[in-house]
Amino acid sequence: xxxxxxxxxxxxxxxxxxxxxxxxxxxxxxxxxxxxxxxxxxxxxxxxxxxxxxxxxxxxxxxxxxxxxxxxxxxxxxxxxxxxxxxxxxxxxxxxxxxxxxxxxxxxxxxxxxxxxxxxxxxxxxxxxxxxxxxxxxxxxxxxxxxxxxxxxxxxxxxxxxxxxxxxxxxxxxxxxxxxxxxxxxxxxxxxxxxxxxxxxxxxxxxxxxxxxxxxxxxxxxxxxxxxxxxxxxxxxxxxxxxxxxxxxxxxxxxxxxxxxxxxxxxxxxxxxxxxxxxxxxxxxxxxxxxxxxxxxxxxxxxxxxxxxxxxxx
Numbered sequence: 001x002x003x004x005x006x007x008x009x010x011x012x013x014x015x016x017x018x019x020x021x022x023x024x025x026x027x028x029x030x031x032x033x034x035x036x037x038x039x040x041x042x043x044x045x046x047x048x049x050x051x052x053x054x055x056x057x058x059x060x061x062x063x064x065x066x067x068x069x070x071x072x073x074x075x076x077x078x079x080x081x082x083x084x085x086x087x088x089x090x091x092x093x094x095x096x097x098x099x100x101x102x103x104x105x106x107x108x109x110x111x112x113x114x115x116x117x118x119x120x121x122x123x124x125x126x127x128x129x130x131x132x133x134x135x136x137x138x139x140x141x142x143x144x145x146x147x148x149x150x151x152x153x154x155x156x157x158x159x160x161x162x163x164x165x166x167x168x169x170x171x172x173x174x175x176x177x178x179x180x181x182x183x184x185x186x187x188x189x190x191x192x193x194x195x196x197x198x199x200x201x202x203x204x205x206x207x208x209x210x211x212x213x214x215x216x217x218x219x220x221x222x223x224x225x226x227x228x229x230x231x232x233x234x235x236x237x238x239x240x241x242x243x244x245x246x247x248x249x250x251x252x253x254x255x256x257x258x259x260x261x262x263x264x265x266x267x268x269x270x271x272x273x274x275x276x277x278x279x280x281x282x283x284x285x286x287x288x289x290x291x292x293x294x295x296x297x298x299x300x301x302x303x304x305x306x307x308x309x310x311x312x313x314x
Contacts, residue, residue: 004038007111008088009096012081013056014046014074016098020055024066026104027096034108043098044069044084046076047307060310068310075304077213078220082179083303085163086172093163099202102160109195110162118193120185122154122161128199134214145221148228151186153221154194158182161195177303178296180217180224187225223293230290233283240279244272 009027013020024041031039043056045068053070060066069087071080085095092114096102102123110121126139142155159181170188171179186192222229 004036006040006090007037008040008042008090008093010042010044010084010088010093011096011098012044012046012084013048013052013098015048015050015052017051017055019098019100020052023098023100023104024059027107030104030107034111040065040067040090042067042069042084042088044080045071046080047071047074057310064311067312070307072305072307078178078217079303081159082181085168088168091165093168094161095163096160097158101199101202102158103197103200106195106197113193114162114164119164119167119190120161120192122157122192122194124154124156124194124196125158125199126156126196129201141218145225148222149183149225151183151225153183153186153225154192177301178220180221183221183225219289223289229286233286236279240276
């Protein structure tokens with residue numbers, strides 16, 4: 001058994017049969033010249049419906065450093081990757097996606113900055129070869145989140161980067177069942193080294209991100225790290241109440257002064273009611289996001305349930 005310090009590389013998978021072989025090859029090539037450390041390559045499969053698991057098992061049969069966790073079902077795009085990171089045992093853990101949009105060739109650079117003393121080394125993507133409007137929307141979201149959060153959030157980060165064992169030990173004590181990882185690591189206060197890169201376009205397979213997953217991540221980041229939306233709702237409620245009272249008094253005075261020549265009609269009342277109902281529904285939705293987050297914490301369900309493990313020591 002190797003006595004070299006262990007570095008873990010963690011990759012979540014879901015229906016990535018077209019990418020896992022190349023990902024494995026590129027990761028192995030990126031660390032082939034690093035002889036100061038031993039490496040383990042952990043794939044956590046989120047109940048793929050294609051041949052991803054079969055391909056991973058073929059890799060693991062020929063390489064004992066390849067380790068596999070297979071989930072009993074699809075536990076979502078947040079819980080499964082986070083669980084995989086927490087299962088790593090290395091002195092440092094590198095997280096990258098399996099769609100090849102996180103270049104494995106950056107791994108040696110992560111390790112170099114980690115050796116200089118950084119506990120967190122994060123890749124950021126100020127430029128992307130993918131959808132321009134989605135990238136622009138994400139950048140706007142991170143600027144907004146950074147503006148309303150109590151902490152400074154790393155902009156343009158996807159989670160791709162290196163996490164020191166000390167950082168992960170803190171995350172394990174927090175025991176968050178549904179974390180916004182990019183914000184959670186910033187809460188810890190460690191200095192973060194950022195490395196910008198241009199994100200390549202996905203060449204094979206179908207992106208698992210859709211409107212719901214992007215909305216889920218966005219709202220999770222907001223409700224996990226800011227009370228500003230609730231306070232805005234409180235102030236807006238007071239302001240709308242004051243404006244409504246003022247308008248009602250103005251209408252009453254005008255009606256009393258010009259009783260015969262000032263027909264009030266029902267149009268202002270209907271418009272006002274629909275406006276207030278719309279505001280109320282929006283506010284209820286935001287409150288529901290906060291309550292849903294609390295509900296997730298209270299349930300204390302497991303992050304994921306494993307179906308099997310491959311190449312892990314007993």
